Amino acid sequence: MKNILLEYIKIIGYTVVGLVFAYSAFYFILNFHHAKELSRTVSINVKENDMYNKIANNIAEVKGNIAGFNSGKYHGNVPLGFLLTMSGKLEICTRQFENETFMQLQDRTEFGAQDIYQFATSFQSSILNGCLIQQFYDLSSSTGNEIPDASVRSFAPFLKTNIESMIDSSSYIISSYHYNNIYYFTTDLTNNTLYNRSSQAFYKTLSLYDKSSDLLLELSNWFKNEVN
Amino acid sequence: MKKILNGMFCVLKYVLLISAFVSTLYIVIYMFQRLEKDLTQAASVFIPYLLLFILFCINLVGRQKSVNQNIFYNITCCLVFATITYCGYRAIFDENLLLRAKTKYGIDFNFYNDFIAPMKTMLYGLSIANICFMFHKKEEKAPEIPVEEPVEQIAPRKKRKAEGTK
Numbered sequence: 135m136k137n138i139l140l141e142y143i144k145i146i147g148y149t150v151v152g153l154v155f156a157y158s159a160f161y162f163i164l165n166f167h168h169a170k171e172l173s174r175t176v177s178i179n180v181k182e183n184d185m186y187n188k189i190a191n192n193i194a195e196v197k198g199n200i201a202g203f204n205s206g207k208y209h210g211n212v213p214l215g216f217l218l219t220m221s222g223k224l225e226i227c228t229r230q231f232e233n234e235t236f237m238q239l240q241d242r243t244e245f246g247a248q249d250i251y252q253f254a255t256s257f258q259s260s261i262l263n264g265c266l267i268q269q270f271y272d273l274s275s276s277t278g279n280e281i282p283d284a285s286v287r288s289f290a291p292f293l294k295t296n297i298e299s300m301i302d303s304s305s306y307i308i309s310s311y312h313y314n315n316i317y318y319f320t321t322d323l324t325n326n327t328l329y330n331r332s333s334q335a336f337y338k339t340l341s342l343y344d345k346s347s348d349l350l351l352e353l354s355n356w357f358k359n360e361v362n
Numbered sequence: 363m364k365k366i367l368n369g370m371f372c373v374l375k376y377v378l379l380i381s382a383f384v385s386t387l388y389i390v391i392y393m394f395q396r397l398e399k400d401l402t403q404a405a406s407v408f409i410p411y412l413l414l415f416i417l418f419c420i421n422l423v424g425r426q427k428s429v430n431q432n433i434f435y436n437i438t439c440c441l442v443f444a445t446i447t448y449c450g451y452r453a454i455f456d457e458n459l460l461l462r463a464k465t466k467y468g469i470d471f472n473f474y475n476d477f478i479a480p481m482k483t484m485l486y487g488l489s490i491a492n493i494c495f496m497f498h499k500k501e502e503k504a505p506e507i508p509v510e511e512p513v514e515q516i517a518p519r520k521k522r523k524a525e526g527t528k
Contacts (some may be wrong), residue, residue, distance in 0.1 A: 140499050147494025148434070154487035156440040161480060162445040165452060172458035247458045310461050 175244040192347035199354035227265040371436035378443030385450030410485035417492045428498040
């Protein structure tokens with residue numbers, strides 16, 4: 135009787151070890167697989183990307199528009215102080231666009247999760263906060279009397295809507311991309327989701343850069359027309 | 363060969379146990395400090411470790427061959443501790459886990475927190491199996507075989523007998 139009991143205990147012991155072995159092997163392999171999936175890179179040739187080239191051209195054009203301004207020769211209706219402020223703001227924005235992360239893009243063809251995340255956060259800090267919100271949000275949310283020029287006044291609500299939509303979009307990109315550490319049974323579907331999320335986050339962020347550069351170009355065109 | 367492998371896994375088991383424990387201790391204490399939680403609440407994470415420590419000590423002191431020389435148990439222990447160490451390593455060093463970058467703690471707590479429950483399950487499983495293997499049948503002693511006298515000693519007697527009969 136005692137021997138049978140001992141045999142049963144032994145069987146239970148081996149069963150528990152077997153289950154633990156299977157469970158830990160599953161977790162070990164799953165973690166390897168998840169780490170491998172996350173380290174997959176997205177291949178994008180930025181130099182040949184139309185959107186990237188368009189942004190670079192827009193910024194070059196903005197720079198050209200504000201370069202020709204000579205405050206001494208201006209005799210228009212808009213107060214000189216307002217124009218000088220606008221010129222300074224546009225200049226700050228072009229500098230923000232030429233930030234390190236954005237300029238480094240053209241030298242690269244492979245992007246990992248960490249790179250894309252940095253690219254997206256860089257947009258939030260440099261372009262959205264440093265340029266659009268700090269420089270132009272007050273202009274876009276002013277009631278009307280503060281803006282001396284009618285065309286800028288009509289442009290202000292459009293600017294506001296765009297800035298607010300970009301705040302939402304960039305927050306969405308980053309927050310949806312954060313949770314790449316959650317994994318369960320890895321299927322082809324989740325693999326594709328992880329991979330596609332990286333690719334989508336990159337293009338969405340690039341499109342936000344594009345949208346911002348378009349806004350700047352609009353403002354700089356108005357500035358150029360007013361000054362010349 | 364089996365003995366060498368078993369010895370290797372037996373040593374590796376203790377090394378990996380220490381590394382798994384240290385990584386868990388570091389992450390959990392750091393996590394509780396950052397979240398300003400009471401450290402006594404973290405005790406439940408370390409109870410299975412404590413239990414295993416005690417059982418391993420009993421195995422070592424009691425020289426329990428049924429556990430120490432069980433190659434399957436030793437391999438499973440190595441695998442469990444390696445998994446825990448690897449998860450700890452990923453939580454601290456894997457840069458592709460983006461919450462690690464967002465929170466700027468240097469550790470992805472969210473990732474490790476998901477792993478605590480499976481970790482406890484595996485450690486308790488090892489403890490249960492260890493206790494089960496402690497109970498085993500005592501090896502019965504083999505019956506003593508009577509030792510025959512050497513042929514050289516018998517031979518002279520036979521000679522003497524033969525000579526006597528003559």
